[in-house]
Amino acid sequence: xxxxxxxxxxxxxxxxxxxxxxxxxxxxxxxxxxxxxxxxxxxxxxxxxxxxxxxxxxxxxxxxxxxxxxxxxxxxxxxxxxxxxxxxxxxxxxxxxxxxxxxxxxxxxxxxxxxxxxxxxxxxxxxxxxxxxxxxxxxxxxxxxxxxxxxxxxxxxxxxxxxxxxxxxxxxxxxxxxxxxxxxxxxxxxxxxxxxxxxxxxxx
Amino acid sequence: xxxxxxxxxxxxxxxxxxxxxxxxxxxxxxxxxxxxxxxxxxxxxxxxxxxxxxxxxxxxxxxxxxxxxxxxxxxxxxxxxxxxxxxxxxxxxxxxxxxxxxxxxxxxxxxxxxxxxxxxxxxxxxxxxxxxxxxxxxxxxxxxxxxxxxxxxxxxxxxxxxxxxxxxxxxxxxxxxxxxxxxxxxxxxxxxxxxxxxxxxxxxxxxxxxxxxxxxxxxxx
Numbered sequence: 502x503x504x505x506x507x508x509x510x511x512x513x514x515x516x517x518x519x520x521x522x523x524x525x526x527x528x529x530x531x532x533x534x535x536x537x538x539x540x541x542x543x544x545x546x547x548x549x550x551x552x553x554x555x556x557x558x559x560x561x562x563x564x565x566x567x568x569x570x571x572x573x574x575x576x577x578x579x580x581x582x583x584x585x586x587x588x589x590x591x592x593x594x595x596x597x598x599x600x601x602x603x604x605x606x607x608x609x610x611x612x613x614x615x616x617x618x619x620x621x622x623x624x625x626x627x628x629x630x631x632x633x634x635x636x637x638x639x640x641x642x643x644x645x646x647x648x649x650x651x652x653x654x655x656x657x658x659x660x661x662x663x664x665x666x667x668x669x670x671x672x673x674x675x676x677x678x679x680x681x682x683x684x685x686x687x688x689x690x691x692x693x694x695x696x697x698x699x700x701x702x703x704x705x
Numbered sequence: 706x707x708x709x710x711x712x713x714x715x716x717x718x719x720x721x722x723x724x725x726x727x728x729x730x731x732x733x734x735x736x737x738x739x740x741x742x743x744x745x746x747x748x749x750x751x752x753x754x755x756x757x758x759x760x761x762x763x764x765x766x767x768x769x770x771x772x773x774x775x776x777x778x779x780x781x782x783x784x785x786x787x788x789x790x791x792x793x794x795x796x797x798x799x800x801x802x803x804x805x806x807x808x809x810x811x812x813x814x815x816x817x818x819x820x821x822x823x824x825x826x827x828x829x830x831x832x833x834x835x836x837x838x839x840x841x842x843x844x845x846x847x848x849x850x851x852x853x854x855x856x857x858x859x860x861x862x863x864x865x866x867x868x869x870x871x872x873x874x875x876x877x878x879x880x881x882x883x884x885x886x887x888x889x890x891x892x893x894x895x896x897x898x899x900x901x902x903x904x905x906x907x908x909x910x911x912x913x914x915x916x917x918x919x920x921x922x923x924x925x926x
């Protein structure tokens with residue numbers, strides 16, 4: 502249990518997907534104009550990550566990893582399908598996003614409309630695929646992967662809500678015209694990244 | 706494709722514009738805001754930036770070509786999944802190729818080659834251009850956007866390596882080592898340039914410069 506909490510804290514704060522690895526930047530910059538939409542997208546990302554991480558773990562462990570097809574018989578014992586992991590992972594993610602889209606459309610049409618094109622674009626949010634790939638690379642167990650997925654989602658949620666709040670306020674400041682909007686958002690994110698680096702020394 | 710060739714020369718003015726526009730006025734990173742993630746993660750040195758740029762140019766141009774060729778027979782409802790499968794297949798080819806011929810680079814780039822799949826630049830150009838155009842212009846659009854992306858990547862990677870480690874492509878230029886080109890000026894490494902946060906600052910400043918030169922890109926809101 503201790504171990505799972507450690508993985509969670511580490512992925513949400515110390516190795517925050519957005520502010521330490523700078524993954525998931527596109528939707529992070531594009532949807533962070535108001536806190537409300539950022540909040541909705543953050544929740545959707547938490548949900549998608551929480552489901553896709555364990556599903557992809559199972560897929561990798563029982564179908565793709567070298568020797569995992571041994572249950573089919575002798576001749577399959579040495580089959581290594583890891584080169585298919587990109588295609589397999591992205592297919593799982595795309596179908597999960599489709600599911601989330603249908604759920605949100607049914608229960609909260611207002612949120613559905615405000616997220617617009619960015620809901621299907623969660624599929625191509627690098628934070629989601631990145632979580633699955635990091636999980637394989639770091640050889641987490643099933644429980645650790647679930648915790649890692651949830652932690653990464655919470656990390657993304659915190660980061661996007663924080664920058665949305667800053668961007669709502671900065672609209673009233675005297676930023677030079679060419680730097681307004683996108684430019685200043687980049688620089689704020691850089692500063693937030695530096696701030697998050699101070700957490701890196703923490704051993705958990 | 707031969708049909709296109711009969712109507713207009715292969716590099717007509719319109720087609721040249723497809724190649725040159727994304728380099729400045731319609732740059733995928735600084736104007737369209739696509740493909741930021743990898744731009745930040747791999748640019749701590751010049752060499753991985755260049756390799757990444759080449760990989761992305763390959764993937765985006767061929768994905769554009771394939772999707773533009775089958776755009777009429779592809780059912781609209783499943784187009785996202787079809788596009789993703791095409792991109793994923795191309796990325797798998799790149800990944801295996803790098804593992805075979807440049808293993809240390811492939812190790813250095815780790816998951817970021819895989820993340821080309823979710824690089825919004827590829828998906829974004831497929832949706833915005835390849836779905837509505839003929840294969841040859843779509844191919845050029847892919848190369849143009851890949852080059853525009855690579856240009857930013859190389860600027861950021863070069864600046865970060867030069868000021869972060871004092872080297873370029875591994876050759877000592879600015880640092881204090883004996884035999885480095887400018888070792889006399891006593892430059893000390895700037896640790897911030899080695900962190901991804903520096904990439905954010907550099908791209909932010911590039912956007913500033915570009916928009917100051919080109920007022921019509923300024924974001925009023």
